[in-house]
Amino acid sequence: MYVRRPAAYGFYPMEGPALRKAIAAASGSDFGPGVPLSPARGKDNIRTLGFVVPHAGYAYSGPVAAHAYAQMSSQGVPDTVIVVGPNHMGYPGIFIMNEGRWETPFGAVDVDSGVANAIIDRAVGLLDTNPLAQEREHSIEVQIPFLQTVLGDRFKIVPISMGAYTLSSVQTLGDTMASAVRLSGKDVLILATTDMTHYGLAYGYTPAGLDPQEAQSFVQSVDSHLIELMTNMDAEKLLREVNQNGYTMCGSGPVAAALIALGKLGVRGGKLLKYATSYQTAGAETGPVQALVGYASLAFPK
Secondary structure, rough: OOOOOOEOOEOOOOOOHHHHHHHHHHHHHOOOOOOOOOOOOOOOOOOOOEEEEEOOOHHHHHHHHHHHHHHHHHHOOOEEEEEEEEOOOOOEEEEEEEOOEEEEEOOOEOOHHHHHHHHHHHOOEEEEHHHHHHOOOOHHHHHHHHHHHOOOOOEEEEEEEOOOHHHHHHHHHHHHHHHHHHHHHEEEEEEEEEOEEEEEHHOEEOOOOOOOHHHHHHHHHHHHHHHHHOOOOOOHHHHHHHHHHHOOOOOHHHHHHHHHHHOOOOOOOEEEEEEEEHHHHHOOOOOOOOEEEEEEEEEEEO
């Protein structure tokens, strides 16, 4: 059996006790929900079918991500979580893990082969099952310990990593995810992960100049518009505006695919749970801007 080992060194602690402390610190920070993440209970009160979360290091985006996981912990435990994230490693296609286990310092989570293969069967020729495409990618990996914290060991995952994509391929993926969820008869959550605007010298994106307040204002303005498109579930416009305007939102494809799937499953809109930038969460709101990234958590109720 293939086991995907932890690889996102530097994003979160690789030992269980330190990892628990990092998640608790994120939840209890000034930008977090302010309460510890508690285990979800039961299976009959799942009110929110989808979430969008960031995927940077826990010290930066963890507090914002914790808002989504806090809401997740307030409802029942799903059978499966489809996790869709961008592939930062240069692989050009869309990759799905359809068998095996995903290991973290908290233990291993099984892949839901039934749901994964149903997506593959319906998206003929779209998805690659090569596990090497996800070996060093962090966007999905950093979600698993949060999921284990609130869902325990009672759920499975379907990891989907997206490199290059088109509007057509995103539409197909969203349609087939929804179809597979309906066919499964299971309680399935769809979790998309993206960081928002990447600004600064480190990203070669400095349209506002490097003044801290000007940069912060620019990033917040762009992200506010993109968040509005997400809450309105306008997947096509989100992709078009990111591409046409050169916005540096890294997970527009995964988010758009999730929005399409959620729309097919009856979701009509989303709500913003928390937004902050790395300049805020890192506690360094002075000095020159070398890198500034926006983070958002959103929920999509039934």
